[in-house]
Amino acid sequence: MDAGLFTANNVWMMLATALVFFMHTGFAFLEIGLTRQKNTINILFKNIFIITGGLLLYYAFGFNLMYPGFEDGDMGLLKFAGFGIAAPEGGMTVEYASGGYTWWTDFLFQGMFAATAATIVSGAVAERIKIGSFMIFTVIYVGLVYPIVGAWKWGGGFLDSWGFYDFAGSTLVHSVGGWAALVAIALLGARIGKFGEDGKPKAIPGHSIPMATAGVLILWLGWFGFNGGSVLSADPELTSLVLVTTSLAAAAGGFGAMILSTILYKNLDLTMFLNGILGGLVGITAGADLMSPNEAVVIGFLAGIIIVLGVALIDKLKLDDPVGAVTVHLICGIWGTLAVGIFGAKAGGDQFLTQLYGVLIVGAFCVLASGIILGVLKATLGLRVSKEEELEGLDIHEHGMDAYPDFTND
């Protein structure tokens, strides 16, 4: 491979890394936009903690836990390549990764992914979780659970040997975060006021819909890197196909959710439109490189439908997910993973069952792991803030600050 191609590949991967990093701004905007202003500082603090802490953990040991260098015949359950990061011999040359990128780029791209799983949880548990407990959960989940699951597939472990397919992480990233979000909101309980005396859910409107909208647009932009970078080179055909399927699925997801929610609720609901876009993005992620544009539109549109139904289901189950994280990341993550078995004929005949097994195994492990971590935290430090703190807002109690003092302290 010549230097020009190697360099172009690495440029693409570095910019994909930058775009995935930018997704954290998107998540932050989305989460604070869809919640109340009195908890804004708290959510931002969690998000900044996740980005910085996630990257440091991944540097300290996560990367080496996730890419331990399994050999053929390894069961691929757990292996560890050591602390810190030190480039292997040839890690900066075309010998490494078929010239798709350098070892440094590899670390950073994967490190930006790692934090995402915890960010997904952050939105679901917003407005009522104790920040200390959340920080401990984040450290363990990002530092250990995420890389271990990742190793099973992307690290060359047993899911990979089975032929499980997950291009950019509908399961390995989004569901991993989504399962923990589900467990966490079940353990936490609903926010005060979310369900009336009659048990009916009540909308608790987010305090800045412009920020939520900007968040979704930034996430879509970031997905150019999330999926586009998952090609692991700048291969012109594959990267450009991935951007097309990703964008069409996003658009179709938005349309699906917008149409169904308008039919069901007779209202042009911007939040559903936005979550439909995110659902489409999560849904296409597992097979963005396998699908035709037509298939991407179908997968995205159905993800949008799922969003509307999923949000209603979560309400029905008396669960309280302020930003719809479980529906977007878990349910659409499962849908996207299974869709590879339905549409991805290229992925082989019994692919559907393999995909299903992968979903179930990852789900069982994540529910178990997050259940233990959060269960222990609940029994010891406690998971939930006091009633007084929840009513007055976490910003004042945990951070002694107000997000918008010129507008709220009149």
Place this chain on the structure above:
Amino acid sequence: MDAGLFTANNVWMMLATALVFFMHTGFAFLEIGLTRQKNTINILFKNIFIITGGLLLYYAFGFNLMYPGFEDGDMGLLKFAGFGIAAPEGGMTVEYASGGYTWWTDFLFQGMFAATAATIVSGAVAERIKIGSFMIFTVIYVGLVYPIVGAWKWGGGFLDSWGFYDFAGSTLVHSVGGWAALVAIALLGARIGKFGEDGKPKAIPGHSIPMATAGVLILWLGWFGFNGGSVLSADPELTSLVLVTTSLAAAAGGFGAMILSTILYKNLDLTMFLNGILGGLVGITAGADLMSPNEAVVIGFLAGIIIVLGVALIDKLKLDDPVGAVTVHLICGIWGTLAVGIFGAKAGGDQFLTQLYGVLIVGAFCVLASGIILGVLKATLGLRVSKEEELEGLDIHEHGMDAYPDFTND
């Protein structure tokens, strides 16, 4: 061409696509920032509809309408290459587009452009248009009018044969949107309160100048992709020249508007400064690859002057354009297109007349098309919301939501 060059070209075009996509965030911020908070959800809903719907329409038939493959001798008025997108043989190789990008990249880059025309209209008609009528207008204008006009030049039609020059769309994108914006605000009438009993215009201040400012900066950033990608490869000399002329014109446009508005109105008017930047960007777009840096500064500076005068003219005509879209996109779009005939000596001797004909023909077609679409909508569904809805805000009436409930529902 070697794989390295092809890959580097395609990387540039994909990232230009990402930047053009990001412009929609810029437009959204600009439009809501310059209007009142009670109509914020409505504007964001329209913008999200335009992005998602625009991309799906372009996928369904717009791209094939715009690039139908005219042959020499075709008049190039209307031709259609079929529904959906399917890559032609060799579409992913260096054979396609001289190795500048793949067919998928081509579709997505052009698709991101397509939605822009309707977004321009969205700002002008804000705070009073019925959303259903606007959505129907968008579908027809983005799905049919934009690609047909585009085909005349970029699809190899008759404007192209005549030698009409429009590098990145001062006319084909910005004026196409601007003409419809002009027709729409003429048919809609001014917002309640815009003109006093004495007929004097009154400022209706936008609700978030920080968002408007961020919108302009994001648009400038996006223009790196809009103009830089219009080179249709990563040719080092041409792409870097285009970024220089684009940025200098933006800076000079801002300065032109800032200086003139300070002289005329004795006030350091941030909104004029910002619109001057946009005027400079639109103005350089037709000839960003032809101009020297000095010429770019002159073109941009004059565009800034035009902004101040244009905004005053629109007021004089008793038209109400909340964000200045007609001045920015139509008037500066015309200026930029004609400037190619004045400064672009390289573009040939009688270039000015050719540019003028192009402007007039496109203008006539767009006024006719938007007049018919909007006229029919006005006569049937109606274009304008009720007086009560306009006064109380479109957010509550059309969407049942409030953009900032924690700040407005005290």
Place this chain on the structure above:
Amino acid sequence: MDAGLFTANNVWMMLATALVFFMHTGFAFLEIGLTRQKNTINILFKNIFIITGGLLLYYAFGFNLMYPGFEDGDMGLLKFAGFGIAAPEGGMTVEYASGGYTWWTDFLFQGMFAATAATIVSGAVAERIKIGSFMIFTVIYVGLVYPIVGAWKWGGGFLDSWGFYDFAGSTLVHSVGGWAALVAIALLGARIGKFGEDGKPKAIPGHSIPMATAGVLILWLGWFGFNGGSVLSADPELTSLVLVTTSLAAAAGGFGAMILSTILYKNLDLTMFLNGILGGLVGITAGADLMSPNEAVVIGFLAGIIIVLGVALIDKLKLDDPVGAVTVHLICGIWGTLAVGIFGAKAGGDQFLTQLYGVLIVGAFCVLASGIILGVLKATLGLRVSKEEELEGLDIHEHGMDAYPDFTND
């Protein structure tokens, strides 16, 4: 060098330029977020003036002042290559800059850097400086002082001959801005209400912590271009190392500041966390290409510690720096420059002293230059707005506008 490599290099440099441009959005968000809403328009106006004016000045003469083409033996104090920009022969070929980029890209990348120095000052002097005086200061400082200092090192002047090392500008950009910020706040005095009758500092909370947070995340993103582009090619090994050291230092800086401020003040202070990230970024900037990941973590972490102590020191000195610019850009800029002499063994044995001399010489010149400019302005036009204007807000007095009229004019 083949065309593929040249093109890939130039693509990287153009996108690095775009990212550095985007930093101005980050600075704008950070500055307005950490100050009061009544001065928002004023700060944005200054920032937009800096971006547009800075670029035009750099085009008019700054670039030619900074890169005058010193020859061996020149003392390298002051030389000027003429007005305007005109590409030299071969400036668009691989002959120029070893094929790392074209001459146009060179100008634009450096032009985006130039404005940064003034932006740093803008935050420190916010909420009380006369805008006319600030504009004059900006023109002189960005147009003359910044390029002259830059020429000493990056233009091949005497600091470069001495072996002074400053990879991406801990000293040449951040300290140059930071020294002027220090001089300016000393001359301006503190905002009314910053220090109580007892002399104790009082927090004046910023009006939008979400914007400040977004600002920091955008700045981090922009630093991918600021440091990554300073490699001056897309060399895979070096660019990817630089992104890794930059991101790890940012994360470690955040953690350092968060941990120390929590210990000292028993409070999870988001603003400290954010400034710690910025401190880490500034700290790694001088040696981002020399350090190992471990060293980057140490440098960043210590920068975070310095942030907490520096902010306390500035308060102690009765200086008022609303956004912490002096601590972030000056103190961490010095730290980062000296760190090259401590950790950068590769940079040679007596490197520490060379670094120290560089810091002192640049500091002396910048203090002198900004002292003269600001001193003359203070004695003539005046630096500070009237008490009435400061209390009522600069927006209404200088710009006749309100940043959030729907929320503040009830």
